[in-house]
Amino acid sequence: MEHRIDRIKKQLHAQSYKLTPQREATVRVLLEREEDHLSAEDIYLLVKEKAPEIGLATVYRTLELLSELKIVDKINFGDGVSRYDLRKEGAEHFHHHLVCIECGSVEEVVDDLLGDVEKIIENDWGFQVKDHRLTFHGICKQCQKATVKS
Amino acid sequence: MEHRIDRIKKQLHAQSYKLTPQREATVRVLLEREEDHLSAEDIYLLVKEKAPEIGLATVYRTLELLSELKIVDKINFGDGVSRYDLRKEGAEHFHHHLVCIECGSVEEVVDDLLGDVEKIIENDWGFQVKDHRLTFHGICKQCQKATVKS
């Protein structure tokens, strides 16, 4: 964990931003809850446990900054809320998501499955791909089992 | 166009909803501007030209209804606004989008490029895919040319 904090610190410094205590507390929450897809409000409440004096606006500002530096990805699953997701270390692209329409669970797919598709987009459409967002909506393993049973 | 209105009318009736004049006006706007990706506010203003007495809430309600019936897809490109996109006739899945990070233009990719990827998701993850959202962010043809010139 400290290693990753360090890396993020360097990424910030490279653009002459500092890792303030508030920013560090926010990053720590993101690291601890890496599997989750937290909203700004969620993150705010969790950061408050570590640093009760922090303001909501600071959390938003920090997330915005981390977003610009591609340290986190801002994603929206269709409810009106933005969620923030740490990029895996060294990952060039944003990972994919499987959203269950029954139970609302969100699973991450880290493999990049879009290599071929991106080639098609670049060759046939002349569109230079920089990043992607891919989300599948469907029924997760658990909910499939539940349906069979009932 | 009348043919497609008719189809939508039937889809509504099948769930015992009616195609009221307000709903029809909304659908007509969506059909006329099929290539665009309009926000609820955009649609409201356009519908008002046909039916000036319509209320914004009705447009929202209509779009919500059409969304549930999978007649339109609600999509969010990262600005805080939901956009509404008619499904192509007979299309099983939502089409893909190419969003230019320079000029903001949005291009549609109607071909379904995800067949193989969906198979992987179903086989390896045991996730039963019902629909997908795929958006590429990058630089469109026009902006690439512009960059070379300058």
Next chain:
DNA sequence: AAACAAATGATAATAATTATTATTATATAA
């Protein structure tokens, strides 16, 4: 220590969306 810039906290403002409510249109049953 003085001066400057960056970052923060508190809170006001904004924008998108949803809820409420009274009214109107539509369909149904006597």
Next chain:
DNA sequence: TTATATAATAATAATTATTATCATTTGTTT
């Protein structure tokens, strides 16, 4: 056809997420 239930609507209030403002604090440089 008229009475009655139901669905849909317009207007607008309320809510929610996010952004902007601004006074204060922190940290850095000279």
